Amino acid sequence: MKEFHRPEALYSTFPRKGGADPEATHYCPGCGHGIIHKLLGEVIDELGVGERTVLISPVGCSVFAYYYFNAGNIQAAHGRAPAVATGVKRARPDSIVISYQGDGDLAAIGGNNILQAANRGENMTVVFVNNAIYGMTGGQLAPTSPLGMKTTTTPEGREFEEYGSPMRVAELLAPLDGVSLSSRHALINAGEIIKTKKALKKAIKYQMEGKGFSLVEILSQCPTGWKVDPVESLHWVEEHMLKVFPLGTYKDEPRQRPTPPHPADYEPALIDRVIHAGTSANGRGKAHEPVRPVTLPLGIRAAGFGGQGILLLGEMLAKAGLAEGLSVTWLPSYGPEMRGGTANCSVVISDTPVGNPIVDQPNLLLALNRPSLERFEPMMQPGGVVIYDSSLIDVGPTRSDLTAIAIPATKIADELGTAKVANVVMLGACMELLAFPSQSERDPLLQSISRDEKMLEANRLALKGGMEAARAAAAPAR
Amino acid sequence: MSQVDSPTHRGPFRKVFHPYHPMSQPTSSRSEPRSRSHAPQFMKGNEAVVHGALLAGCRCFFGYPITPASEIAHTAAELFPEVGGVFLQAESEIAAIQMVYGASSAGVRCMTASSSPGISLKQEGISYAAGSELPMVIVDITRGGPGLGNIAPEQSDYFQMVKGGGHGNYRLPVLAPASAQEMCDFTVDAFTLADRYRTPVVVLADGLIGQMKEPVSLPDAVREIPDKPWSVRGDGATRENLICSIFLDPPVLEDHVRHLHDKEMEIEAKETRWELEGHPDPELVLVSYGVVSRIVRGALDEALAKGMRVAALRPQTLWPFPTAALAHATRDAKAVLCVELSTGQMVEDVRLGVGGAIPVHFLGRCGGVLPTVTEIGEEMESVLAQAEVLS
Numbered sequence: 001m002k003e004f005h006r007p008e009a010l011y012s013t014f015p016r017k018g019g020a021d022p023e024a025t026h027y028c029p030g031c032g033h034g035i036i037h038k039l040l041g042e043v044i045d046e047l048g049v050g051e052r053t054v055l056i057s058p059v060g061c062s063v064f065a066y067y068y069f070n071a072g073n074i075q076a077a078h079g080r081a082p083a084v085a086t087g088v089k090r091a092r093p094d095s096i097v098i099s100y101q102g103d104g105d106l107a108a109i110g111g112n113n114i115l116q117a118a119n120r121g122e123n124m125t126v127v128f129v130n131n132a133i134y135g136m137t138g139g140q141l142a143p144t145s146p147l148g149m150k151t152t153t154t155p156e157g158r159e160f161e162e163y164g165s166p167m168r169v170a171e172l173l174a175p176l177d178g179v180s181l182s183s184r185h186a187l188i189n190a191g192e193i194i195k196t197k198k199a200l201k202k203a204i205k206y207q208m209e210g211k212g213f214s215l216v217e218i219l220s221q222c223p224t225g226w227k228v229d230p231v232e233s234l235h236w237v238e239e240h241m242l243k244v245f246p247l248g249t250y251k252d253e254p255r256q257r258p259t260p261p262h263p264a265d266y267e268p269a270l271i272d273r274v275i276h277a278g279t280s281a282n283g284r285g286k287a288h289e290p291v292r293p294v295t296l297p298l299g300i301r302a303a304g305f306g307g308q309g310i311l312l313l314g315e316m317l318a319k320a321g322l323a324e325g326l327s328v329t330w331l332p333s334y335g336p337e338m339r340g341g342t343a344n345c346s347v348v349i350s351d352t353p354v355g356n357p358i359v360d361q362p363n364l365l366l367a368l369n370r371p372s373l374e375r376f377e378p379m380m381q382p383g384g385v386v387i388y389d390s391s392l393i394d395v396g397p398t399r400s401d402l403t404a405i406a407i408p409a410t411k412i413a414d415e416l417g418t419a420k421v422a423n424v425v426m427l428g429a430c431m432e433l434l435a436f437p438s439q440s441e442r443d444p445l446l447q448s449i450s451r452d453e454k455m456l457e458a459n460r461l462a463l464k465g466g467m468e469a470a471r472a473a474a475a476p477a478r
Numbered sequence: 479m480s481q482v483d484s485p486t487h488r489g490p491f492r493k494v495f496h497p498y499h500p501m502s503q504p505t506s507s508r509s510e511p512r513s514r515s516h517a518p519q520f521m522k523g524n525e526a527v528v529h530g531a532l533l534a535g536c537r538c539f540f541g542y543p544i545t546p547a548s549e550i551a552h553t554a555a556e557l558f559p560e561v562g563g564v565f566l567q568a569e570s571e572i573a574a575i576q577m578v579y580g581a582s583s584a585g586v587r588c589m590t591a592s593s594s595p596g597i598s599l600k601q602e603g604i605s606y607a608a609g610s611e612l613p614m615v616i617v618d619i620t621r622g623g624p625g626l627g628n629i630a631p632e633q634s635d636y637f638q639m640v641k642g643g644g645h646g647n648y649r650l651p652v653l654a655p656a657s658a659q660e661m662c663d664f665t666v667d668a669f670t671l672a673d674r675y676r677t678p679v680v681v682l683a684d685g686l687i688g689q690m691k692e693p694v695s696l697p698d699a700v701r702e703i704p705d706k707p708w709s710v711r712g713d714g715a716t717r718e719n720l721i722c723s724i725f726l727d728p729p730v731l732e733d734h735v736r737h738l739h740d741k742e743m744e745i746e747a748k749e750t751r752w753e754l755e756g757h758p759d760p761e762l763v764l765v766s767y768g769v770v771s772r773i774v775r776g777a778l779d780e781a782l783a784k785g786m787r788v789a790a791l792r793p794q795t796l797w798p799f800p801t802a803a804l805a806h807a808t809r810d811a812k813a814v815l816c817v818e819l820s821t822g823q824m825v826e827d828v829r830l831g832v833g834g835a836i837p838v839h840f841l842g843r844c845g846g847v848l849p850t851v852t853e854i855g856e857e858m859e860s861v862l863a864q865a866e867v868l869s
């Protein structure tokens with residue numbers, strides 16, 4: 001003879017609930033949650049996963065599932081259980097994560113969360129308790145309420161024209177590639193209850209084996225919400241729900257998931273290796289006496305068309321300063337400029353820590369197109385230096401207090417076979433004028449742009465071309 | 479039930495807000511110990527956040543794309559898997575914060591990052607995390623608002639982050655970095671604080687601090703991560719644990735809120751941070767944070783060069799706000815000038831700190847427009863001229 005006993009996965013008394021009767025649940029008489037809790041508890045016992053189980057209970061009548069389940073419990077926000085479950089499962093892949101959700105929670109407010117977790121194929125189990133109504137908040141319309149059903153928010157009954165048809169979740173999720181199991185069951189008789197239990201067991205087994213996402217939808221009675229007595233509520237399911245929500249398995253195609261990372265295993269030495277890789281002491285030392293004495297701090301603006309490599313040019317200048325042991329900041333104009341239009345960036349190079357990184361009044365301007373020259377020339381500090389691409393800008397700066405240095409950057413780049421390196425020509429011109437960084441620091445800078453041998457060689461030639469052009473252009477001014 | 483066990487025995491919340499005695503020295507600005515053994519790397523503030531997080535033992539990142547915070551997700555997507563961690567792009571900001579809720583419940587260090595409109599969406603989850611006392615780090619790279627606004631830097635998220643954008647009685651520590659180095663350091667500290675007090679912690683920066691590249695000296699990875707016996711790890715040891723923000727019984731919820739409030743008072747007492755620069759006996763005190771404090775430093779240098787008696791206070795924690803430090807710095811001052819990228823949000827805390835003793839002036843720009851050094855300099859002259867007339 002079979003002996004019936006309370007599963008170990010359910011507590012025998014419910015002190016978390018409090019109140020006068022610590023052995024009674026908070027559920028109404030005839031509610032389906034009690035049966036489902038028992039089935040789930042038995043399955044957890046039978047599969048021996050009680051210690052590994054983490055139960056997520058979001059808002060709804062089952063928000064208090066933690067009163068009853070002897071498992072790690074996490075109470076969650078309305079509809080968000082699949083996202084919370086994702087976080088738990090990704091953090092602890094060895095846990096057995098069960099998201100226990102009602103129909104308002106899962107199908108309405110949490111619609112996208114369940115859809116996306118299913119589509120990702122999260123290795124978890126969703127128990128979807130569909131009673132066609134919001135129970136806890138007082139019998140309001142749910143996405144699953146049958147047409148014509150009177151609720152506290154559809155006093156005349158649900159109309160298709162107003163609210164559409166009841167949402168069939170098991171059918172909706174089944175076609176998603178990430179879903180391994182999607183089935184619907186009911187608690188209307190012993191046979192169906194046994195089928196429900198088998199489905200729950202299969203779903204959790206799939207999770208144990210790393211076989212992906214399962215949803216078990218269970219049509220569950222809500223006598224209070226439906227305003228019928230417990231016995232009638234069983235007939236109500238048969239009469240009003242079965243034709244809208246046919247029972248059956250809509251998908252059973254377990255897919256083996258790859259072995260996930262175990263992030264809780266923490267290896268600080270590995271992190272140090274990855275994060276500090278390539279960090280070396282910076283070189284120091286002057287390349288040569290500057291062609292033109294530059295006073296620090298340098299407030300540089302580089303500007304041109306999107307696609308000319310303006311931001312990179314600025315960054316290389318900042319890195320050159322860093323290699324020289326100076327304090328630097330680099331600030332891009334960010335956003336749509338990255339994808340066309342004009343681009344500019346601010347670089348500060350200073351022998352004291354950089355305070356203000358915003359270059360309102362540059363003392364060095366690198367202009368790679370005419371609009372940039374026109375925009376930034378008026379902002380220049382008196383006595384500032386303008387280096388401009390004379391192959392694209394026919395008229396230089398008009399202010400007489402500025403020193404203009406014309407570099408045919410695009411022309412030099414074209415002669416090297418690619419206009420793309422015009423920014424490196426300008427970089428070379430700047431380095432010549434600034435007299436840093438030292439020879440030994442130049443190649444590492446170029447390598448940080450590209451390690452591709454062909455590209456690197458082009459950049460070396462472009463840098464050299466820029467330096468020679470700057471020497472030539474600056475010569476008469478000495 | 480004994481009197482001690484009764485959740486209501488402590489009665490109502492009662493407080494008196496005494497004025498800070500301006501002559502009393504505030505407790506010194508708190509900071510965590512740092513190691514600096516590595517040569518600096520040149521990186522964006524957004525990238526520094528991720529490096530800091532990994533070195534702090536953060537193991538899971540859940541995010542959603544948004545400018546100007548996206549580099550945080552990009553860098554996390556590259557680096558987290560490389561060190562055995564988890565990076566996951568969520569379906570929404572709403573989901574991302576809930577994934578962090580789950581991972582934190584499971585006892586690992588975890589984070590999310592976004593920008594203003596995304597943070598608005600996260601507020602639901604932040605309130606739940608505050609209620610459930612879940613340690614996590616939330617990074618906000620503020621952009622222009624309201625609504626879609628634009629992607630340029632603003633400081634208009636002060637209210638939603640410092641005053642609490644979600645429902646309920648809670649406050650979160652808010653760290654305000656002003657450089658790429660601090661983006662790294664404060665992220666490391668945020669994880670320390672989050673575990674020390676079992677609370678979400680916010681790193682509040684702006685688009686400019688996020689996008690700017692500066693040299694960053696990275697510390698070594700933390701050796702030990704605190705044990706979390708309260709977490710739900712899916713093992714026998716934590717089977718009895720419950721992560722929960724629901725307390726149906728009114729006295730029980732009041733007691734829970736009181737427990738959160740006790741932690742807040744401890745944080746106020748122990749974790750307030752600021753930086754004070756400039757004249758030791760100022761007539762005018764500037765108050766600013768984040769990127770604005772960098773521009774203010776430029777203005778301060780010019781003012782000091784002219785012989786003006788000016789100092790600049792930079793709150794590094796926006797909550798707890800360095801109220802005592804402000805009161806002390808302004809003890810002999812004639813006026814305060816608060817500069818922000820907003821129409822005036824932090825200035826409300828500045829006014830509370832000064833307590834009506836001297837005039838508080840405000841200079842703000844928004845929409846991504848930044849105040850210039852010249853603009854701030856002229857405002858300082860004007861404020862001091864007004865103070866002369868009054869005195």
